[in-house]
Amino acid sequence: MDRALTLRSTTVGTKAIMAVTGAVLFGFVVVHMLGNLQLWLGAQAMHDYAVSLRKIHGVLWIARAVLLASVLGHAWSAFTLVRRNAAARPVPYKHARRDQATNYAARTMPITGVVVALYIAYHIMHLTLGVGVAAHDPQNPYNNVVNGFSNPLIAVVYIVANVLLSAHLFHGGYAWFNSLGLSNPRYAGMKRAFAMGLAGLITLGNVALPVSVLAGAVKPTTETFCSPELGPCAGPGVEPGR
Amino acid sequence: MSKKLNLTLHVWRQKGPTAAGDFVKYPASGIDDHMSFLEMLDVVNEGLIEKGEDPIAFDHDCREGICGSCGVMINGMAHGPRKATTACQLHMRVFHDGDEIWIEPWRAAAFPIIKDLIVDRGSLDRIVQSGGYVSVRTGAARDANNIAIPKDDADLAMDAAQCIGCGACVAACPNASASLFTSAKIGHLALLPQGGPEREDRVRRMVLQHDAELFGSCTQHGECEAACPKQISINFIARMNADFIKTAVTANADLKQREGQ
Numbered sequence: 001m002d003r004a005l006t007l008r009s010t011t012v013g014t015k016a017i018m019a020v021t022g023a024v025l026f027g028f029v030v031v032h033m034l035g036n037l038q039l040w041l042g043a044q045a046m047h048d049y050a051v052s053l054r055k056i057h058g059v060l061w062i063a064r065a066v067l068l069a070s071v072l073g074h075a076w077s078a079f080t081l082v083r084r085n086a087a088a089r090p091v092p093y094k095h096a097r098r099d100q101a102t103n104y105a106a107r108t109m110p111i112t113g114v115v116v117a118l119y120i121a122y123h124i125m126h127l128t129l130g131v132g133v134a135a136h137d138p139q140n141p142y143n144n145v146v147n148g149f150s151n152p153l154i155a156v157v158y159i160v161a162n163v164l165l166s167a168h169l170f171h172g173g174y175a176w177f178n179s180l181g182l183s184n185p186r187y188a189g190m191k192r193a194f195a196m197g198l199a200g201l202i203t204l205g206n207v208a209l210p211v212s213v214l215a216g217a218v219k220p221t222t223e224t225f226c227s228p229e230l231g232p233c234a235g236p237g238v239e240p241g242r
Numbered sequence: 243m244s245k246k247l248n249l250t251l252h253v254w255r256q257k258g259p260t261a262a263g264d265f266v267k268y269p270a271s272g273i274d275d276h277m278s279f280l281e282m283l284d285v286v287n288e289g290l291i292e293k294g295e296d297p298i299a300f301d302h303d304c305r306e307g308i309c310g311s312c313g314v315m316i317n318g319m320a321h322g323p324r325k326a327t328t329a330c331q332l333h334m335r336v337f338h339d340g341d342e343i344w345i346e347p348w349r350a351a352a353f354p355i356i357k358d359l360i361v362d363r364g365s366l367d368r369i370v371q372s373g374g375y376v377s378v379r380t381g382a383a384r385d386a387n388n389i390a391i392p393k394d395d396a397d398l399a400m401d402a403a404q405c406i407g408c409g410a411c412v413a414a415c416p417n418a419s420a421s422l423f424t425s426a427k428i429g430h431l432a433l434l435p436q437g438g439p440e441r442e443d444r445v446r447r448m449v450l451q452h453d454a455e456l457f458g459s460c461t462q463h464g465e466c467e468a469a470c471p472k473q474i475s476i477n478f479i480a481r482m483n484a485d486f487i488k489t490a491v492t493a494n495a496d497l498k499q500r501e502g503q
Contacts, residue, residue, distance in 0.1 A: 007490040011419070011459035012449050016487050081459045085417035088351050088458030094265065095252070095344035098318035102416065102463035109461065175462035181484020183477050 011084065018077035019179035021070040022172045028067055029169065030198070033205040036145075040212070043142035043221040047230075050141050054229040075117065082110050105167040106175075112168040119161035126154070139225040139233060146220045149213035158210045166203035170195050247273040247334055250342045251286065253298050255358055263355070265344065275335040279322065280305060280312060282334055283345075299358035307331040307471065310406030313413065314359045315346040320410035320469040328408065328471040348413035351456040352420065363409050365455040366423055370407075372451035373444035374427040376436045395433045402430035404472040414469030417458030422466035424452045425482035426474050432485060445485040 007013030038045045053060050099107070127144055130136025136144055149155045173195030177183055212218045226233035249270040256263025268290075273282050280302050287297035303311040307328040314329055316322035322332045337343065347355050352365040403426075411422035428445050431437030437444070460479050467476045 006446065006450075007487070010449055010453050010486070010490075011421075011457075012483050012486045013490055015459055015461075016483065081417075081461070085419070085458035085461070088418035088456055089349055090351055091349055093315065093318065093346060093349050094254070095315070095346050096318050097315065097414070097416075099416075099463075099465060100319065100414070101465050101468035106461065106463050107416070171462070178462050178476065178480040179460075179483060181480045181482070181487060183480030183484070185477060188477065 011081070014077045014080055015179045017073055018081070019176040021073040021077070022176055024066065024070040025074060026169060026173060026176075026198075028070075029165070029202055033202050036209060037205055039142065039145055039209055039218060043140065043223050043225075046142035046145075047140065047225045047227070051227045051229045071117075071120075075113075078110065078113055103171070105171040108167060109171055112164045115161065115164050116168055119157075119165070122157070123161075138230045139227065140221075140223075143220050145209070146213050146218055149210040150220070152214060155210035155214050159207050162203050162206040165206075166199045169199035169202060173198055245275045245335075245339070247275055247337060247339050247341070249273060249282075249337065249340070252342065252344045253358070254346045255298070256347075256355055258357060259354055263358075265346075273334055275333070275337075277334045278305065278330055279316070279332040279334065280330045299356075299360050301360045302330060305330040308406060310408035313348060313408040313410050315344075315348065315413060317344050318346075320348070320414040321408070321471050325468075326471055326473050328406075331471075348409050350409075350412050350418035352418070353409060353412065361409070363407070365457070366407050366409060366420065368455060369420065369424055369448055369451045370427055373440070373447035374431070376431060376440060378436075389435050391434060399430045399433035402426040402433070402474060402478055405430075405470075405474055406472060408471060410469045410471060411466035411474075412457065414465040415458065415460075416463055416465060417461055419458040419460050419466075420452055420455070421457075421460035421479045421482070422470065422474060422476060424448050425478040428482050428485065429478040432481065441485065442489045445482060446489050449482070449486050 007016060035049060038049050105112075125131040126133065126148060127141070130138070130144065133144070133148070135147055149158065174191050177191050209218075247270075251268045251270050252265040253268060254263055255266045268286055270282060270286050273285060277285070280300070283298060283300055290297045300314060301311045303309040305312070307330060310328075312328055312330045313321055316329065316332070321327060321329045322336070324332055324336055345359060347353075347359045348361045348363075350361075353361040353363060355361050405423060405426035407423065409420075409423070412418055412420045415421075428448055431444065432441055460476075460483075462476070464476055467474065
């Protein structure tokens with residue numbers, strides 16, 4: 001028991017927890033982005049994708065539980081370390097310390113982290129729960145997304161949040177190697193490129209969706225869908241199971 | 243040929259650990275550009291003593307860049323603007339006539355100010371005391387090369403062993419973490435066979451002591467590596483993390499039990 005507690009009560013251990021949970025969330029973001037790109041395949045593809053996620057019994061809820069645990073672990077370790085680090089220099093430099101090596105992404109990790117957390121809450125309310133969205137239809141995720149992004153204000157929120165997310169992913173994707181001690185000098189030079197490349201690709205994919213809706217390349221559909229996996233169907237006259 | 247520089251210094255003056263401090267402006271005129279930074283401070287201090295004022299207190303010893311005593315923040319940079327250079331080895335030729343120079347002590351909860359530019363770096367000593375050694379039976383000196391050590395390992399161990407414990411890594415770190423120092427002290431022993439037997443206990447004890455001294459955590463900014471006068475790589479922090487995590491999750495003996503606590 002003592003060993004496991006050591007991990008939670010030390011800076012190195014807390015950082016390891018942050019790195020592991022961050023890696024899980026990073027992995028989720030990659031899969032989520034790839035899934036979302038099906039918007040370009042049309043409404044049927046998006047509907048089928050939503051159904052398929054629910055077809056394998058329990059997997060969606062196991063995934064959600066793992067993600068929730070990761071978010072909580074990530075936030076706990078961030079909160080613990082930010083507080084600790086602030087206490088480690090109670091009297092700041094009066095003549096400002098000059099940065100020589102760090103970058104914008106690394107410096108703003110706590111800020112981008114909080115912004116991304118707020119964005120995730122908004123994102124779930126907007127597209128998963130459909131809070132305050134009159135036309136929200138669980139059977140038609142394609143229209144939910146396209147209708148949402150047709151509002152320039154919502155699209156801009158998504159674009160800005162994803163750009164900030166990319167900064168967070170860049171430093172996180174770089175730092176988790178060292179936090180977990182995965183550091184071989186042979187690959188040292190590739191860590192930055194790996195983090196930048198992956199963060200860039202994710203952001204490109206995520207930002208391309210609202211942009212393509214705003215540009216009019218992706219339009220709402222008039223198709224209707226009904227699959228019991230996605231809950232009750234919208235109205236009468238819709239055949240169950242399409 | 244040497245040039246003469248006329249500079250304006252803003253030096254942190256603080257009478258004692260609990261006294262309030264602030265920057266005080268001093269002119270430094272006719273400074274030879276071949277002087278070291280500390281020699282420049284000596285000249286300023288001579289002027290202060292002649293005027294009957296309290297000279298600026300700053301830590302120094304070898305003035306050869308190997309003892310680790312002399313670190314101060316110079317214009318917001320630990321040991322000043324030159325890479326791989328301690329404050330004592332920094333020469334005034336890097337400055338220009340008319341420059342303003344801000345000199346401030348290291349700032350960290352673990353480095354309380356004693357006076358002016360001098361801080362108490364005893365926290366670093368206590369980290370070393372907690373495990374930065376190898377236990378050996380004393381006796382006749384062993385033969386040289388008694389234990390075969392691969393050249394690469396020896397070189398890497400020496401890279402870490404270059405750490406002079408000046409505290410620049412802490413001073414430069416946005417989180418006031420001593421991760422680079424601790425990892426260098428762990429790393430130079432972990433790479434050698436002599437450090438093997440105590441490797442697990444050492445990393446555990448030293449990381450716990452690092453935390454107990456209220457240093458911050460590493461968030462991979464890389465500021466320590468940039469400030470380190472011995473250019474110690476943050477890869478040693480990764481090595482420390484790997485050792486610590488491995489120890490935390492797999493170690494076969496319970497330290498508390500062994501110590502009879």
